[in-house]
Amino acid sequence: MANGFTQINFGTSKSGSSTPKMAEVQPISLESLTAEDLKDFRFQLSSQLQTTLEVDQLINILYRHLNKIVNVSGINYRCKQPSIETAAGRSQKHRCSYQLSMSKINYGEIIFTRSRRFSEKELSTIESIMDVVIFPIKNALKYQEAMTTAMIDPLTGLSNRGAMSVALTREIERARRHSDQSMSIVVVDIDHFKAINDRYGHLVGDSVLRTVAQIIQTTIRGCDACFRWGGEEFLICLSNSTASLAQVVSERIRVAIAKTAFLPDKERRITASFGIAHYDGESDWPELVERADDAMYQAKTQGRNQTVTSLVGNVHSDLA
């Protein structure tokens, strides 16, 4: 162990024995590597690692640079919190791995692999550059954590509006590219929520929002996504969905909400109104969301506690 890096494994991994051989870059002889060369190498590696805050890019840079002095076939990196797994090159059966830790905080594990055993000299060279690697990795993890936090609504734990815009841009792009895979948007708005806050207080109102979020999340599929769009409004993005599937999902959520006893007054029920828009070649997601929102307002004006689908384009035939 040195500099807070624990080499936890070195030897032959039996599971990798059938991995096909790959062409490996010839390493520069470590015997001729001077202290000055190593200093230069560390400086160059450090400069390159400062160019990104993406963990997978950091591992790729390390892979490219390390191969100038020590031949490795693959580098795997994994971290539990935040949960990240990435790799560069190709895994082989001989491996050495290092736990990246500083001030008792673990920043993940780096595993170097190749088809031949690592020599003592190679191991000590790899270990000697780990201190150059740990700070960029630590910064990248902090950045990733901050980005994730910025995308989460703290009350419900759902993704927020910022995350929604990123996800919907991607989904619209996918629906446009694959004509056989469409998508639907559902806007959900709790009915008379102001009256709930006024009568039972904001804490009860908050717990209603959390429970509605849970009902939605447990009803939709893993490939779908739910966002907190505004105060008492939620937006669901149903991937690869027809308009009729969107209606089935909405109705399931609507009935589940209407059946749930949210309030101290068990007899009093809460309802929500739903608006659906099915993708119809919109150029951007705000147009699609606007249609779903208009449909939701129609549900409100028609008496609330119901689902309205925006009827345009190919939706009629799907619902027939």
Ligand SMILES: Nc1nc2c(ncn2[C@@H]2O[C@H](COP(=O)(O)OP(=O)(O)OP(=O)(O)O)[C@@H](O)[C@H]2O)c(=O)[nH]1
């Ligand atoms: N408890 C709580 N209330 C919130 C939160 N965000 C927004 N609200 C409340 O949500 C209420 C929304 O009220 P309105 O927009 O009038 O809508 P509504 O009473 O649900 O009426 P309809 O939508 O027409 O059925 C307001 O009283 C907001 O203060 C929140 O995070 N927690």
